[in-house]
Amino acid sequence: MxxxxxxxxxxxxWCRKTKNFFTEHKIPFTFIDYDLADExxxxxxxxxxxxxxxxxxxxxxxxxxxxxxxxxxRYSKALGI
Amino acid sequence: MKQISMNVESRKKALRYFFxxxxxxLGFKFTPDEELMNFLLEQEVxxxxxxxxxxxxxxxxxxxxxxxMQIVCPCIPFHRNHFDSIKxxxxxxxxxxxxxxxxxxxxxxxxxxxxx
Numbered sequence: 001m002x003x004x005x006x007x008x009x010x011x012x013x014w015c016r017k018t019k020n021f022f023t024e025h026k027i028p029f030t031f032i033d034y035d036l037a038d039e040x041x042x043x044x045x046x047x048x049x050x051x052x053x054x055x056x057x058x059x060x061x062x063x064x065x066x067x068x069x070x071x072x073x074r075y076s077k078a079l080g081i
Numbered sequence: 082m083k084q085i086s087m088n089v090e091s092r093k094k095a096l097r098y099f100f101x102x103x104x105x106x107l108g109f110k111f112t113p114d115e116e117l118m119n120f121l122l123e124q125e126v127x128x129x130x131x132x133x134x135x136x137x138x139x140x141x142x143x144x145x146x147x148x149x150m151q152i153v154c155p156c157i158p159f160h161r162n163h164f165d166s167i168k169x170x171x172x173x174x175x176x177x178x179x180x181x182x183x184x185x186x187x188x189x190x191x192x193x194x195x196x197x
Contacts, residue, residue: 011124011138012172013117014188034141046143053192055160056140056171069171069188 002079004029007045007059010036014070018058021072025081093122096135096154100175104155109164109175112183121174125154139172166194 004022008015010033022029034045034057049059054068061067062078101111112118124138136142140152151159157170164170168177169186176183 009139009141011128013120013124014139014173039144042141042144046141049141054190055163056137056190068190068192071187071189 001028002062005061006031007049007057008033009057012057015058017070017072018060018075021075025076025079027079027081089123089126092126092129093119096122096125100155104157104175107155107157107161108178109155109157109170110178110180112169112173112176113181114173114183117173117183121172137170137172160191163191163194 004027006015006018006022006029008019008031015033019029019031032041032045034042037045045059049057049068052059052066052068054066056069058070059066059068060075062075065078067074067078097111104110121138125135128138129135132142135154136149137152137154137156140156142149142152155170155175157164157175160171164175165177167186167189168180169175169183169188171188173183173186173188176186180186
């Protein structure tokens with residue numbers, strides 16, 4: 001089973017769509033709503049998304065593959081479904 | 082910071098009027114997806130109440146004023162090449178004027194688009 005980690009914003013509709021995608025496909029995942037996290041966590045996430053060249057959320061990591069933005073076709077491909 | 086209480090619907094109307102004037106000369110319009118537009122404007126009013134500024138609901142605040150100013154809606158001028166490449170802004174509130182079906186517009190990050 002692939003390890004799926006997602007960074008999201010509670011105000012972002014695309015982040016909600018992303019969570020729904022993995023829920024509907026019964027893929028377990030963990031997520032952090034960046035805007036609701038403490039500042040230390042926000043700083044850590046900031047560095048990680050900067051390193052990947054991301055400016056916005058959702059930020060999805062499937063094993064070692066990073067997918068920035070709501071891209072369901074790429075989620076399916078990375079998951080092999 | 083004192084929580085700013087305001088009528089959400091009237092503030093959404095005001096933002097919609099103001100934003101429309103700003104993005105029109107940039108070649109953008111509000112997304113035809115009314116539900117998405119309403120949701121995003123509502124989130125921006127909430128963010129404005131919390132931070133005093135209608136930040137983009139889909140980009141993170143970095144606690145760095147120079148970076149955070151680049152995600153004040155409408156943030157198109159700060160991301161012009163990127164958003165022209167994907168024919169939408171990141172959160173999808175605005176799309177190019179010729180866009181009829183916004184669902185077909187991929188949400189691609191700068192690193193995945195070519196900037197002619």
